Amino acid sequence: MYIYETADEIEYELLKANAIKNRQYATQAENLLWLYLKGKQSGYKFRRQHIIKQYIADFINLKYKLIVEIDGKYHFNDEQIIKDEERTRDLEQWGYTVIRFTNEEIFNHREEVIKKIKETIMAIDSHNTNQAIGAQPNTQTTSQTNTQSAIQPQQIGASPLSGGPRGAWAVDAACSGNPGPMEYQCVDLQTGARVFHFGPVMGTNNIGEFLAIVHALALMEKQGIKDKVIYSDSYNAILWVNKKRCKTTFVRNAETEELHQIIARAEHWLQTHKVTTPIIKWETKQWGEIPADFGRK
Structure with a gap:
């Protein structure tokens, strides 16, 4: 009912x-x-x-x-x-x-739209099933993937894919000031290991969230990963990726030129590649902070 x-x-x-x-x-x-x-x-x-x-x-x-x-x-x-x-x-x-x-x-891209709708329903169904049976998220850790310490998986409750058949990456950005030194990273939700990290460079949080998603999409394609989804807690960034454009008013000058060139490459990648990986909004109020969070709040 x-x-x-x-x-x-x-x-x-x-x-x-x-x-x-x-x-x-x-x-x-x-x-x-x-x-x-x-x-x-x-x-x-x-x-x-x-x-x-x-x-x-x-x-x-x-x-x-x-x-x-x-x-x-x-x-x-x-x-x-x-x-x-x-x-x-x-x-x-x-x-x-x-x-x-x-x-x-x-x-x-109606086929991709339909696919994402179905996969989102499957994820919700998996979440509901996990809650019904009391399933817990995987908390096993792996060795770090770069010179910085690995990020430990968080007890996030039953997120849609915890215990489910598919894996997932989570991305997030942090910025000290707006604008200010910005960095972003990606974490594998199953293992808790950091997949990649970029920065810090002068930028904004929204730009970092956008670039993190595109970075994850490009890396998945390069590595032939087709069975994972990407989580982001930024609605703006997801919308920008869907539009294939980073809609920012961030000033362009000598100090920020390198970042603007990176943005241009990210937009070009989106415009020249077919994106089939589902990008799902992370529900912070239900599951806590996204595991890729830098913990500075």
């Missing part, structure tokens, strides 16, 4: 009217994805334009509390990005998982 979380009576009527209007004037990308989600081929029951408190979800699977959002061009301005982050944060606090796709992904 599903729990329906709706707004107060007056607000609900306004939201309901908007939801009906949204269904009537759905975008081409929404209609294209709905053709798949409403059909039996997906294997899961989805609703569209579903009201959750003060929000309207584009698509939702109530059983797994999975929300699928499609971002048109207006989502990419700075003000809307902040609003979307707040919306996602609220929904996650209420126990929902939110994944977002751009119009371009729906039009040109």
Whole structure:
């Protein structure tokens, strides 16, 4: 039985009217994805334009509390990005998982979109199963992979893939100031070992989060790794990777030129490679700090 979380009576009527209007004037990308989600081929029951408190979800699977959002061009301005982050944060606090796709992904990479939706549901199902049977995350450590000490795995509760059939890497960045000395790293969730580390260089935290994901994607491709997912706790970075662009206003001068060249190479890599590795938002409130965190909070 599903729990329906709706707004107060007056607000609900306004939201309901908007939801009906949204269904009537759905975008081409929404209609294209709905053709798949409403059909039996997906294997899961989805609703569209579903009201959750003060929000309207584009698509939702109530059983797994999975929300699928499609971002048109207006989502990419700075003000809307902040609003979307707040919306996602609220929904996650209420126990929902939110994944977002751009119009371009729906039009040109629909198979990858469908694959990510299915894999996210599988991850949620694995998480729910682990909770039901009391499964614990793997806490075995391995030797360090570089000259710095290995990072020990954290007791993170039952994250979606703990105990599951697939492995995962987690990435995170840290910046002393904004901008300031920035560095990022990647950790293997199964072993706790550091996979790579970069920095410090002058930059921002958002840039570091973006580069960390691209670095992980490129390394997985180079090593032929196809059975892992990547976790990041930065919605902005995931959105930038999906857009294949680091949307930063970070100043470009002699001191920052090297980092800007790295950003350009990362964007070029995204634009010239087919990304199939799922990139999943790390749920900090549910699982604690991401294991790649630098521990400076």
